Amino acid sequence: MKLRPDIPDALYKRSLFSWVWTSNLKLQVILLGVIVVTVAVRVLPLEMQKKIINQAIALQRLDLLLLYCGYYLGCVVAASGLKLVINALQNYIGQQSLTDLRKQLYAHILTLPMAFFRKASPGMVVSSLIGEVANTGEFVGQAVAVPVTNLLTLLAFAAYLFYLNPLMALLSMALYPIAILVIPALQKRANAANKQRVDTGRKMSTLISETISGIHEVHGNASFRLENRRFGVMADKLFQVRVVWNLYKYAIKVSNNFFQNLGPFILFLVGGYLAIHGRFDLGALVAFLSANEKLYDPWKELMDFYQTYQDASVSYSRIMEYFQGDPEFVDEPLIPRDPLALDGAVTAKDLVLEVPGGIQLLKGVSLDVDPGELVALVGFSGSGKSTLALCLCQILKYTAGTATLSGMDIDTMPKSDIADNIGIVSQHPFIFEGSIKDNLLYSINARREAHGITGENGVPTLDEIIATVQQVGLFADILRFALSSVFKEGRKEKLVKKVVRIREAYHEGHAASLAEWVEFFDPTQYLYFSSVAENLIFGTPNRDDLTPAKLPSSPFFVNFLHESGLKMLLMQTGAELATRTVDILKDVPSPDAMFFEQTPIAMEEFETYRELTGRLTRVRLHKLAPEDERLLLTLALRFTPGRHTVVNLSNILEGLLLQGRAMFAERIATDFPGAVTFFRREHYLYSMTVMDNILFGRVKTSNPKVLDQIQKTIVSLLIEEDMLERVLEIGLDFPVGSMGDRLSGGQRQKVALARAFLKEPPMLILDEATAALDNASQSRIQNLLESKWKGHSTVISVVHRLDTIKNYDKVAVMKAGRIIEAGSYTELMGKKGMLYELVHGSAGGA
Amino acid sequence: MSSSMDQREGRKPSGFNDYLDILRELPLFTGVPLDVIKVLAYLSGLEKVPAGEALCVQGDPMDRCFYVVDGSVDVVRQMGEHETAMLRRGAGYFFGGLGLLAASAKALYTVRAVSEVEGLVLTKEKFQKTAQRFPDIQPKILGNVVAHVFRWEEAFLTAHAEECACRGGEMGLSLF
16 A cells, blocks of 8 residues: 555645645654653543542542652643644644745746736735635644544543543543534534624625715705615614624533533532442542543544634635646756757747637738848737737747747747747836846846856846947936935945046036026025925034934934924924825825825825824824924925925025024034034035935926936036946946836836847847837837847837838738738838738828 | 025915816816825926927827926927927916826827926826726726817817818727
């Protein structure tokens, strides 16, 4: 007989129990050993009790009493310790299996076909992997330990009790099966009542939401009585249902207690009768009583375990059913070999893609592409052009016909070969959290990881990355990221000096033309694009308590605000900022960071300020608690009128703040000389971004044209100072945010293009890869394809703009899943067929 | 040095409340609850465009809508080398609203500042993030767009009855 059952390869075909077999069997065996010892240790105290009463107490032997009590204590301590060991082992085994299941399931999900992801929601995948699998882990941990422990305990107790007195043993055991019959029956009824409660609750919810939605009608007809009656009927029904439901719940509780307490009654009655007649000794009776109490726990644990098993098997089968499916392609070659180098030749013959329901997205497409050809797929939406492109790179699987890459069947090629040889850029490329650089190297790093390449092997040099970044037009964006970074004091000293030099050059050449767009750090002017704190301090603090974050709690600074007459005004401003922001954002479901760009409240502080605004309606400003004062000052000190438009900066406050700036400088000079390095043209400002430093001021506009212009002049100065490369390197480390949400649509597409280009694959598939780009960037990419890639790599491009395809080697026009015509642009235009119609149609319609 | 915060002219919008008033009156947002318009107004900002600069360029993605607060703009259409002026509009002109709704709509016109223009800007990203959080507003806005298309076509048909008859294939936007 084979001990270990066959475990199928496909994850979703595995049974729940198979995870017990693949769990840490060594630990399971150790666990079994511990359990056996534990059970023995659990029975021993019963015998000790008997001996204490029958021998020590009855014979009045103190030495025996101490001895047996000692044993008893030892057993209790050992049993507790062992129980802890069992729990620890069972937890470890369970969590290990859970992790194993999670990893395998994740790996399996990633390989599932595209069709699965079209219907699956990310939320469902998340909840399966995070929440639902937990039940399975718990079950695997308990699968051996709990039933064995409790069954053995029951058996051991039973055996011991039979050894003492078979009749009494039978009686005390008999109660439990009765309880097992009665309680589940009650439970069943309670469940039914609960279902009724939920149903009635739901009906009531519908009624309430209907009435609230139709409140206009209710008020219009003053139908309050009518509505109250309708609601009243429902509420009474719910009342009845809930009473019944609760009664069943209490009945279960009471019967549980009843059966537990009934045990001693029978034992006393029968045991007492037997003892009176001398057929049973007192010690044995006590042993029975305490065994009776202890028997309850194993029963209960077994029942709980059954519940765990039920839960686990339900959620396990639900997960496995949900994630049922096999990968459409092999992941890697069966026999390990070096990666293939393809030449980029593509053929498709009678390619068909049929989806469930018998719908054909491709209806027999044939296409031949020579290595290095630039091919455009054009056609109306829904014509199948994207589908065809995606079939050629294994994102979709065609259902009939043949397609080859360098003569090899695409259908049977391992995915790794495809990934090694094809670069894919989709219309809505995905950007992962991390830096720009991480994303640019994503494709390359994926291949390096797959081939086990470590170190710097295969990673493009900085020059290569910059060259590609420039080719796709991402250069200016990356520069902008770099310019908005803040250098820490004491680091990048060389750069800092250069920045100051650039500042001088910039001001000589461009200051006048910038006046409209930049707010210079002028000590006599209020700065609307700097915070209140920056306006007051007007320098870089050298003391920890004067840094922006700590200012509101610095006694020195708060005292200064008080004496300069600013404190109450600032608190009032803080209160307005908080109230306004909370009023606007309170009903926005899960607002992300973007919603907090125009308020001084940070995303994670929103709840705190929401509560504070509640207090502000009840408590006057001067009576606020010190912590609330600090919160309000924090906001006021961050207030930047140029960005935070929810509140206006009053003329009075502006004037006072300007005076405050001068007072603060005096105060620092007398109290803490040197505590602040005031802004001066010859210093680097460590609290400011590189851009602020170069401009010695802040840009006031979000107008992209103006920003571009400013940046262009900065670039030429950076080149003069020979620091462009270094600055770009800083920009490449810019964190793109979760799912790249700090990048615009165009930037994301450029990152995706650069990511594919950096890989230098023999074949590129571009699926409307320039749709989100502006005209200039689009033509830049077009030129790049025609100059750099044409003849070098095969490019298959799904194109929506027909003015870009004139220089393509081949144009294939698709309609309703078929290629209607294919050939060179001039050839097809000369033929005045479908392409001609498309070009002229689109020109006329656009 | 004057700044965008300058309030001497009194009637120029300078903050949230003014933005809110502007957005509330836009036909695109008819029927959108005040709480949502508040969020949109909060996410909007003023922007200055120097005379001669384009507010949006024909063929470039429409990634923001623009309400002219001050100054005037020309709407032009490039055809090959030529440029045809279509409209001139001043304060109160709003464009780009339709672009907020589509994933990758590209401008059909160039809108250029004749004098220095100041305007209220709401970017597509900000609009869409808000719309995702308040899905109920989407059908309302769609309804407004559809109503606009019908109104426009009816006015056009009334004004150009004969021409319409000859341009058969290109008419009937509302039949879409």
